Every structure is written in structure tokens, then in C-alpha cells.
Amino acid sequence: MNEHKIFIPVESYLIFVNPHFTLYQAPIGLPIIFPTQLEPFIKKLNDKSVFKVNPLLTKFADKLIANHLPDTHLTQKLHYDYDELRKGVYCHLCDSIKKGYTSSRVSLKCTSCGGEQKVTAAIQRSIEEYQLLFPKKKLTTNGVYNWCGEIISKKVIRKYLIQNLKIKKHGRSTYFE
Numbered sequence: 001m002n003e004h005k006i007f008i009p010v011e012s013y014l015i016f017v018n019p020h021f022t023l024y025q026a027p028i029g030l031p032i033i034f035p036t037q038l039e040p041f042i043k044k045l046n047d048k049s050v051f052k053v054n055p056l057l058t059k060f061a062d063k064l065i066a067n068h069l070p071d072t073h074l075t076q077k078l079h080y081d082y083d084e085l086r087k088g089v090y091c092h093l094c095d096s097i098k099k100g101y102t103s104s105r106v107s108l109k110c111t112s113c114g115g116e117q118k119v120t121a122a123i124q125r126s127i128e129e130y131q132l133l134f135p136k137k138k139l140t141t142n143g144v145y146n147w148c149g150e151i152i153s154k155k156v157i158r159k160y161l162i163q164n165l166k167i168k169k170h171g172r173s174t175y176f177e
């Protein structure tokens, strides 16, 4: 607005437009508009005289439309390669992947924060990450083993895959869906 020399008062709000969104224990008094407040909020805006259509606002609207960027960074594809990504299990408490884990068959203990997570939960999360990043890759015991940074035994991973996914055969190889 400064750039275009348009001076109208600005009030900023954080607006949640997804009707299914809920924010628990939100502090009172913040300039937040929740989905259920959206309609009365817009009505209130329309009632305010400053928002009545005038030549200045029309000019501003035209500028906004002219400067609209149809492509945002969200639609740009990221390029990444399996080999160049760091393998390992993220700690669900401190997001650390750096220091690693002491692992038993049942749980992984983060050497950074000391937090523990169940091995099965760690495998499940790692599979979800893997499938999100590489939807075309087939899920195999060796693949998950490598993706988890080779800190969970293949035996445990295989057992998890057999129990939770469908086993598929392709020639001599086996994968999971």
C-alpha cells in the first residue's frame, strides 16, 4: 500500500477459514477470527463506512488484482533425491535426528532429550514419511530399514510390515502395500 501510495487504515487479523478447524485453549483477546465468527465479522466489515466502495478502494482493488500471483511457492515442486536425504528416525518430542537413539526391541530412547517412543510408532511414522516423499517406491523391509537409519532391526520391521500391511509378491521380491 505504501508502494502504491494508498493510505487507508489497516487492522490485522489472523483468520481461520477452514470450517473444521478448532484451536483449543486459545488465549482471549488475540485478533483471531475463527470459522464460526467469519460471517458476523464480514457483516461488521460491510457495515463500517470505511469499507463502503469509493474510488480509492476501487483503485486499490484494481492494483491488488493486477499484482496477483497465480503461482505460489506451495505449488512449486521440490526436488530431492533419496540418496541425498539423511536417514533416521526423528524424535517425536524434540525433532532431533542428530544424536540418535539407544534402542531396544520395544522402544527407542532419544540420546538428545531422553524421550522414548515405541518402536512400532517410529516405524509407522517413518513409513508415512517415506510414502509421502517417494509415493512410487515400493515398500520393502530393506527400504524401511535403511530409511530408519538402520537403527531398528530388520526382523522387527518385517514383523511390523507383515502385521500391518498387505504382503505382495513380484517375481522373487516381496513388498508391502
Ligand SMILES: [Zn+2]
Pocket (backbone or CB within 6 Å): 091, 092, 093, 094, 095, 096, 110, 111, 112, 113, 114, 115
Ligand atoms: Zn528427543
